[in-house]
Amino acid sequence: MPFDWEADFYAATDWDRGAYVGGEDMPGHLETFIERVDVPDTVADVGCGPALVDFELAPRYPQTEFYGYDLAPSVVEANREHAAEAGLSNVHFAVDSLPDLAIDREFDLVYCMATLYFVDDVERALAELYDRVAPGGHLVFNYPNRHTRTWVREEAPAHKREAFERVARGENLLSYDAIEAVIGRRPRSYWTAVGARDETYATRRSPAVFVRKPAPA
Numbered sequence: 562m563p564f565d566w567e568a569d570f571y572a573a574t575d576w577d578r579g580a581y582v583g584g585e586d587m588p589g590h591l592e593t594f595i596e597r598v599d600v601p602d603t604v605a606d607v608g609c610g611p612a613l614v615d616f617e618l619a620p621r622y623p624q625t626e627f628y629g630y631d632l633a634p635s636v637v638e639a640n641r642e643h644a645a646e647a648g649l650s651n652v653h654f655a656v657d658s659l660p661d662l663a664i665d666r667e668f669d670l671v672y673c674m675a676t677l678y679f680v681d682d683v684e685r686a687l688a689e690l691y692d693r694v695a696p697g698g699h700l701v702f703n704y705p706n707r708h709t710r711t712w713v714r715e716e717a718p719a720h721k722r723e724a725f726e727r728v729a730r731g732e733n734l735l736s737y738d739a740i741e742a743v744i745g746r747r748p749r750s751y752w753t754a755v756g757a758r759d760e761t762y763a764t765r766r767s768p769a770v771f772v773r774k775p776a777p778a
């Protein structure tokens with residue numbers, strides 16, 4: 562049976578409001594990125610999970626609207642309740658899933674972290690994410706590559722192998738060249754851009770990148 566995020570994780574465990582890659586550092590990294598490029602009016606976090614980044618940044622950027630999307634209804638509902646309890650009116654959540662997003666609008670920043678590992682047809686998912694970026698905006702994401710695959714097959718703890726089965730089979734691996742072939746833009750390292758190059762999670766098996774969508778001339 563394929564890994565089911567709703568049944569096998571959110572409904573079955575006492576999950577924490579953390580971030581899967583980079584943990585507590587991730588809100589600060591996105592803040593660094595935002596300050597470097599431009600403060601966005603709108604952010605979409607696709608595969609948001611517990612949405613640590615959105616919950617940390619929403620109070621710091623009250624003029625920015627944060628939208629979290631995830632395929633697991635229970636984490637979406639828990640996030641809505643948390644936003645209401647925290648009195649945050651600029652964070653919103655909805656169920657949606659890659660590779661075919663139902664969201665029919667653009668955002669200044671589209672963020673997708675620790676999610677493409679679990680998605681079928683990663684090229685279509687990447688095209689969908691880029692399609693939701695407004696002209697002049699940015700897409701930030703991480704992805705599985707051939708080094709991630711080696712890690713899953715040779716080092717990953719047994720309990721993670723089921724969730725990473727597509728990576729183990731090599732079905733959804735990307736590279737800078739593959740990304741450029743899909744969206745027509747060469748990605749740049751997000752870890753470098755936010756000064757995280759030396760962090761333990763910024764390994765070659767966990768690349769994180771960004772691209773800017775050109776604004777019309």
Ligand SMILES: C[S@@+](CC[C@H](N)C(=O)[O-])C[C@H]1O[C@@H](n2cnc3c(N)ncnc32)[C@H](O)[C@@H]1O
Nearest residue numbers: 566580581608609610632633658659674675679
């Ligand atoms: C490892 S968690 C990462 C959560 C968060 N982005 C982070 O960085 O911690 C992966 C999340 O992706 C969601 N997910 C898995 N497959 C997805 C898909 N096809 N479309 C949207 N979300 C998906 C899961 O429900 C889960 O919340």
